[in-house]
Amino acid sequence: xxxxxxxxxxxxxxxxxxxxxxxxxxxxxxxxxxxxxxxxxxxxxxxxxxxxxxxxxxxxxxxxxxxxxxxxxxxxxxxxxxxxxxxxxxxxxxxxxxxxxxxxxxxxxxxxxxxxxxxxxxxxxxxxxxxxxxxxxxxxxxxxxxxxxxxxxxxxxxxxxxxxxxxxxxxxxxxxxxxxxxxxxxxxxxxxxxxxxxxxxxxxxxxxxxxxxxxxxxxxxxxxxxxxxxxxxxxxxxxxxxxxxxxxxxxxxxxxxxxxxxxxxxxxxxxxxxxxxxxxxxxxxxxxxxxxxxxxxxxxxxxxxxxxxxxxxxxxxxxxxxxxxxxxxxxxx
Numbered sequence: 385x386x387x388x389x390x391x392x393x394x395x396x397x398x399x400x401x402x403x404x405x406x407x408x409x410x411x412x413x414x415x416x417x418x419x420x421x422x423x424x425x426x427x428x429x430x431x432x433x434x435x436x437x438x439x440x441x442x443x444x445x446x447x448x449x450x451x452x453x454x455x456x457x458x459x460x461x462x463x464x465x466x467x468x469x470x471x472x473x474x475x476x477x478x479x480x481x482x483x484x485x486x487x488x489x490x491x492x493x494x495x496x497x498x499x500x501x502x503x504x505x506x507x508x509x510x511x512x513x514x515x516x517x518x519x520x521x522x523x524x525x526x527x528x529x530x531x532x533x534x535x536x537x538x539x540x541x542x543x544x545x546x547x548x549x550x551x552x553x554x555x556x557x558x559x560x561x562x563x564x565x566x567x568x569x570x571x572x573x574x575x576x577x578x579x580x581x582x583x584x585x586x587x588x589x590x591x592x593x594x595x596x597x598x599x600x601x602x603x604x605x606x607x608x609x610x611x612x613x614x615x616x617x618x619x620x621x622x623x624x625x626x627x628x629x630x631x632x633x634x635x636x637x638x639x640x641x642x643x644x645x646x647x648x649x650x651x652x653x654x655x656x657x658x659x660x661x662x663x664x665x666x667x668x669x670x671x672x673x674x675x676x677x678x679x680x681x682x683x684x685x686x687x688x689x690x691x692x693x694x695x696x697x698x699x700x701x702x703x704x705x706x707x708x709x710x711x712x713x714x715x716x717x
Contacts, residue, residue, distance in 0.1 A: 400634065401425055402550065402703035403515040404609035405525050407628030407640050410541075411508045414439065419464065421454030425514045426633040429501050430454040434462030440475030441501035441512055473498050507531055507642070508538070509628060511612070516705050523582045526608040530616075530624050536644040540661055543640045544668065548675040550631040551700055553639060554607060556671055560691035563590065566670050577692040579699050583608050586692075610703045617664075621657040622646055625664060639668075 408422045408431070419432035421444060430453045431441040444452050446466045456467030463480055465472045472481040477500040479492040491497070502513035506525045513521045530536040546553070556562070558577075563569040569590050576587040586605040601619030615625040624644040632638055643664070645657045686693060 400704050401514070401516070401631045402610040402700070403513075403519070403522075403705065404611045404703055405504070405511040405513055405521070405523075406611035406630040407509050407638075408512050408630060409510040410640075411505050411510055414510065417459045419454065419457055419459055421452075422512075424512075424630055424632055424638070426631075428454075429512070430457065430464070431501075431503065431510070431512075432459050432464050434459065434475070436462050438462065438475065439503050439505060439510060440464070441503040442473065442475075442477055443499040443501075446471060446473075447498055476500065507626060509626075509640070509642070511628075523609060526583075526606070526612055526614070528614050528624065528626070530646075531644060535647045536624055537647050538642050538644055539658070540643040541641065542643075542665055542668075543638065544672065545632065545636060545638050546672055546675045547636055548678065549634060549680055550610065550629055550637045552675060552678070552680060553629045553637055554610070554613060555693065555696055555700075556675075557586065557605060558691045558693050558696040560588070561689055562671075566674070567667050575691070577695055579695075582702070584696070584699055610700065617660065620660050621653065623657060623660055623664070 406424065408424055409420065414420055414431060414433045416433050416435055416437055419430060421428055421430055422441075428444050429441050430444045431439060433439050440462075442453070442464070444454050446453055446468060448466065448469060448471055451466050451468035453464060453466055453473075458465045458467070460472055463472045463474050470481075470483050471479055474480050476495040477498040478495055479488050479497060482488055482492075499518075502521050504511050504513075504525045506527050511525050531538075560575065575589070576585075578585050584605070584607040586603075586607075588603045588605075590601055590603070601617065604616045604618075605613060606616075607613040611629055613627045613629075615627065617623040617625065622645060626642040626644070628640045630638045630640075643661050645654070649657065684690075684693065
């Protein structure tokens with residue numbers, strides 16, 4: 385395992401950013417006819433929603449003479465008009481109109497004349513696909529049947545930014561040894577860790593602290609790529625925690641949460657559920673002051689009980705573009 389760690393550490397020189405689907409806005413933050421300049425991944429891009437309700441995203445600078453489309457640009461129907469010469473671009477990156485030209489040259493009508501960003505929506509969240517070499521998406525944006533089929537209710541939203549590399553947010557969930565000192569859980573958790581394609585699944589069983597004493601609890605995590613996670617809590621109450629983490633730049637991350645509970649639960653059950661949600665937010669606050677001051681340790685001194693940190697890193701390495709072959713994913717021991 386030490387040899388694998390040494391191999392991985394070379395990939396973290398300079399703290400690169402992983403590729404994948406990442407949240408960049410909530411769906412209700414971009415209404416039809418609205419445009420936003422979004423700054424993530426150490427760069428920026430422009431997203432807009434046409435009258436047809438469809439989202440589009442493109443590089444910010446007009447290839448004609450370099451105007452920034454996000455500063456003075458205007459949504460016209462389903463397209464985006466440049467503020468400088470009023471060239472109009474569609475969501476595929478082709479020119480649809482030049483007001484002072486008799487015809488639009490065919491080469492300007494082609495898709496990707498203006499570079500586009502793959503963009504999708506799921507459960508009220510807007511995602512774009514980021515890849516440093518502009519490779520096409522390798523997996524689909526995930527959803528959850530609790531919301532789409534069972535009608536679970538979105539009860540709360542939260543968001544934070546932390547001065548930390550994106551990988552460390554989800555690595556924190558594999559660091560079982562901090563559960564007691566930071567969050568007050570009782571006893572070492574029993575856990576399961578497995579990889580299925582681009583998805584990581586964790587199951588942790590532990591004692592959850594309540595005013596009436598410890599309660600047996602189970603936490604099931606489904607992480608699809610590096611930017612999208614769903615955490616299902618059982619025990620005190622049923623809660624679905626949707627989390628998105630997005631790199632603003634290599635040293636800063638934007639974290640979004642949506643917290644769901646089953647529809648039609650009693651008032652008493654709702655109070656318990658809300659209390660658990662408050663505790664989840666408190667736990668992030670507890671972690672946050674550590675995150676803002678720690679640094680990534682490529683060759684950690686690990687002992688029994690630290691959790692599947694190395695197995696997690698082996699899987700996470702798949703989301704980086706290496707100049708050498710990507711390390712093989714290994715199963716947790």
